[in-house]
Amino acid sequence: MMAIFIRGGRVIDPSQNLDEELEVLIEGDRIAALGRDLSPPPGAKIISAHGKIVAPGFIDMHVHLREPGYEHKETIATGTRAAAAGGFTSVVCMANTLPVADNVGVIAYIKEKARKEGMVRVYPVGAVSKGQEGEEMAEIGDLASAGVVALSDDGRPVMNSLVMRYALEYARMFNLPIISHCEDENLANGGVMHEGYMSTVLGLRGIPAAAEEVMVARDLILAEMTGGKIHLAHLSTAGSVRLLKEARSRGIRVSAEVTPHHLCLTDKMVETYDTNTKVNPPLRPDEHRQALVEALVQGIIEVIATDHAPHAQEEKEQEYDYAPFGISGLETAVPLVITCLVLPGQLSWSQMIRAWSTNPARILGIPGGTLAEGSVADVTIIDPDREKEVDSQKFYSKGRNTPLTGWKLKGWPAVTIVGGKVVMEEGQVLE
Amino acid sequence: MALARKDLLGIKDLTPEEINLILETAGPMKEILGRDIKKVPTLRGKLVVLLFYEPSTRTRTSFELAAKYMGADTVNFSPAASSVEKGESLKDTAQTLEAMGADAVVIRHRSGGAAAFLARTLKAAVLNGGDGMHEHPTQALLDMFTIKEKLGRLEGIKVAIVGDILHSRVARSNIYGLTKMGAEVRVVGPPTLLPPDIEKLGVKVFFRMEEGLEGVDVINMLRIQKERQERGLFPSLREYMNLYKLTAQRLKLARPGALVLHPGPINRGIEIDPEVADGMQSVIKEQVTNGVAVRMALLYLMIGGGK
Numbered sequence: 001m002m003a004i005f006i007r008g009g010r011v012i013d014p015s016q017n018l019d020e021e022l023e024v025l026i027e028g029d030r031i032a033a034l035g036r037d038l039s040p041p042p043g044a045k046i047i048s049a050h051g052k053i054v055a056p057g058f059i060d061m062h063v064h065l066r067e068p069g070y071e072h073k074e075t076i077a078t079g080t081r082a083a084a085a086g087g088f089t090s091v092v093c094m095a096n097t098l099p100v101a102d103n104v105g106v107i108a109y110i111k112e113k114a115r116k117e118g119m120v121r122v123y124p125v126g127a128v129s130k131g132q133e134g135e136e137m138a139e140i141g142d143l144a145s146a147g148v149v150a151l152s153d154d155g156r157p158v159m160n161s162l163v164m165r166y167a168l169e170y171a172r173m174f175n176l177p178i179i180s181h182c183e184d185e186n187l188a189n190g191g192v193m194h195e196g197y198m199s200t201v202l203g204l205r206g207i208p209a210a211a212e213e214v215m216v217a218r219d220l221i222l223a224e225m226t227g228g229k230i231h232l233a234h235l236s237t238a239g240s241v242r243l244l245k246e247a248r249s250r251g252i253r254v255s256a257e258v259t260p261h262h263l264c265l266t267d268k269m270v271e272t273y274d275t276n277t278k279v280n281p282p283l284r285p286d287e288h289r290q291a292l293v294e295a296l297v298q299g300i301i302e303v304i305a306t307d308h309a310p311h312a313q314e315e316k317e318q319e320y321d322y323a324p325f326g327i328s329g330l331e332t333a334v335p336l337v338i339t340c341l342v343l344p345g346q347l348s349w350s351q352m353i354r355a356w357s358t359n360p361a362r363i364l365g366i367p368g369g370t371l372a373e374g375s376v377a378d379v380t381i382i383d384p385d386r387e388k389e390v391d392s393q394k395f396y397s398k399g400r401n402t403p404l405t406g407w408k409l410k411g412w413p414a415v416t417i418v419g420g421k422v423v424m425e426e427g428q429v430l431e
Numbered sequence: 432m433a434l435a436r437k438d439l440l441g442i443k444d445l446t447p448e449e450i451n452l453i454l455e456t457a458g459p460m461k462e463i464l465g466r467d468i469k470k471v472p473t474l475r476g477k478l479v480v481l482l483f484y485e486p487s488t489r490t491r492t493s494f495e496l497a498a499k500y501m502g503a504d505t506v507n508f509s510p511a512a513s514s515v516e517k518g519e520s521l522k523d524t525a526q527t528l529e530a531m532g533a534d535a536v537v538i539r540h541r542s543g544g545a546a547a548f549l550a551r552t553l554k555a556a557v558l559n560g561g562d563g564m565h566e567h568p569t570q571a572l573l574d575m576f577t578i579k580e581k582l583g584r585l586e587g588i589k590v591a592i593v594g595d596i597l598h599s600r601v602a603r604s605n606i607y608g609l610t611k612m613g614a615e616v617r618v619v620g621p622p623t624l625l626p627p628d629i630e631k632l633g634v635k636v637f638f639r640m641e642e643g644l645e646g647v648d649v650i651n652m653l654r655i656q657k658e659r660q661e662r663g664l665f666p667s668l669r670e671y672m673n674l675y676k677l678t679a680q681r682l683k684l685a686r687p688g689a690l691v692l693h694p695g696p697i698n699r700g701i702e703i704d705p706e707v708a709d710g711m712q713s714v715i716k717e718q719v720t721n722g723v724a725v726r727m728a729l730l731y732l733m734i735g736g737g738k
Binding site: 196197199 | 443520521522540541542543544545547548562563564565566600603626629631632
């Protein structure tokens with residue numbers, strides 16, 4: 001494998017508290033050297049990164065690749081190309097496939113497909129319960145030996161608290177985190193958007209903030225009781241943030257993520273009934289959004305994850321009530337967060353990179369998240385000056401379901417390097 | 432004069448001037464309805480499609496009569512009798528209607544925003560005949576027409592809307608319309624049947640009839656559905672009737688001669704006592720007549736000579 005020499009970039013690596021202009025030398029699939037005044041070895045591919053940010057590869061710890069079972073929405077091939085285009089070197093894919101990833105066979109299938117057709121690293125999540133029915137634990141030991149990095153019934157909550165308790169306890173012996181989709185289905189009551197002023201005006205059934213918060217509270221209590229490792233998926237409310245803050249201040253083993261859309265968009269966007277704004281948890285009013293941003297800045301929420309949820313066009317081209325939940329996020333996530341939060345100065349570059357690389361690697365115990373010498377050569381280079389209009393028709397993802405079409409975003413990923421191989425350059429995925 | 436808009440999706444988007452224009456146009460339309468030969472050629476050659484995904488007798492019939500009295504052709508397109516049963520999407524249905532040459536489509540749908548969806552897809556005028564819990568603009572217009580005809584004005588009057596506000600598109604459209612025209616609007620119902628932040632729409636909220644009806648000029652009673660009890664929103668119809676039924680006794684709380692409205696169909700004896708529904712102060716039958724007049728006015732203003 002050819003050596004790669006990244007020259008002139010501003011290297012920001014929170015794992016080493018680095019933020020300076022440095023050269024990066026990659027040899028084979030490893031970071032060989034990091035320093036000033038390095039010179040490229042003969043024959044090295046030279047990437048000029050002047051004016052750009054060089055970061056450890058971004059890890060999206062919450063995506064839906066839809067394969068097996070929903071290949072009309074997305075496949076491992078298309079989803080990982082979308083990831084590469086979006087600046088991600090690793091994705092963690094959720095278990096709500098068909099069949100559900102609750103057994104070794106499905107996990108092996110995903111890994112094999114990813115090896116053959118994937119463009120970035122793929123880490124499967126196994127289901128918490130058989131069939132994601134929330135009744136009986138899946139064979140967690142089997143899943144662990146098949147190489148899952150976490151357990152989750154994401155897409156559905158584990159409504160039965162006893163099942164959740166046992167899963168948290170049992171998963172301890174494999175040191176696997178449980179990623180919890182916090183939603184009380186009874187309180188959610190078939191809602192399709194946030195319950196509040198906008199749902200009243202639009203006449204749509206609402207999902208109250210409480211539907212998330214009571215489950216966050218339950219999961220924190222169970223995490224404390226069991227000592228299990230819990231990761232709260234896609235937090236969306238100010239109340240969840242308060243509960244998380246309190247739990248963390250008492251040392252409970254818990255981490256949490258927030259999506260770019262909950263950080264940047266509000267339920268005001270539902271006004272046009274654009275089904276691309278329909279997502280679960282729903283977009284919330286601005287006071288919730290602000291609380292999430294603040295929690296991210298303060299490190300109470302440690303991770304940004306897309307919850308990339310691609311759907312076919314005809315599925316979204318329906319009445320708001322009937323359209324499925326989800327936003328196709330991989331290809332807009334990074335520039336959205338940069339445009340909304342980093343460039344206006346609310347979130348620093350290093351805070352963003354920590355939340356999108358260092359922290360997910362640490363929480364899941366997977367390679368990457370650092371540019372330290374000898375670590376895997378997963379690198380994301382961002383051009384903070386590049387401005388481009390979102391055009392979902394040009395997505396690599398099969399899911400064109402974004403509410404951001406036509407938005408001008410600034411700060412796009414310029415190069416994605418996975419294991420010493422350039423997989424994306426200037427928005428083009430390299431086959 | 433014409434309405435400078437392709438569609439009528441809700442009252443929220445209308446200006447007071449537009450509302451006045453519609454109400455003023457409905458007057459002469461009502462005069463046509465009183466004639467021996469209730470037919471004018473104004474919309475001859477126009478096609479009005481009635482696309483009803485939810486069962487409805489009065490709104491559909493009212494629109495159909497309005498279109499026919501104006502000389503338009505009408506086509507009924509309803510789930511039970513069409514490909515909707517086979518699961519055709521609203522988008523495909525819309526394209527079919529377009530290809531048939533519809534000039535206006537009236538849509539009734541159980542999902543909020545369905546009318547907006549159709550309006551985006553179609554070049555034809557879309558009239559919202561009720562979409563989910565969102566809006567039912569023609570009902571509010573006919574209610575306002577009725578009130579104005581009886582009381583001579585909308586400004587400054589007090590209107591109580593009573594019952595299941597949460598699920599009611601009629602309530603929302605009336606709230607927008609009446610507040611725009613300067614009326615004071617109260618909503619009366621149990622907390623479980625009031626939508627969140629409803630007071631931000633400029634209404635006063637009351638839980639008890641005894642307080643909410645005090646001194647009002649108009650009482651608009653909403654239909655209560657048994658299904659709401661099954662979903663746990665109130666304990667029993669018996670208790671609902673005890674708390675919210677409009678009885679002759681409760682009617683006395685309102686200003687003497689106050690009007691009683693109901694969008695229909697009424698649950699006789701449940702949300703309203705028969706003696707009130709059929710009583711002197713009830714204008715429920717007038718509402719039906721006025722509904723045709725208001726819909727004639729709208730069709731005229733939107734696809735007729737007014738355009």
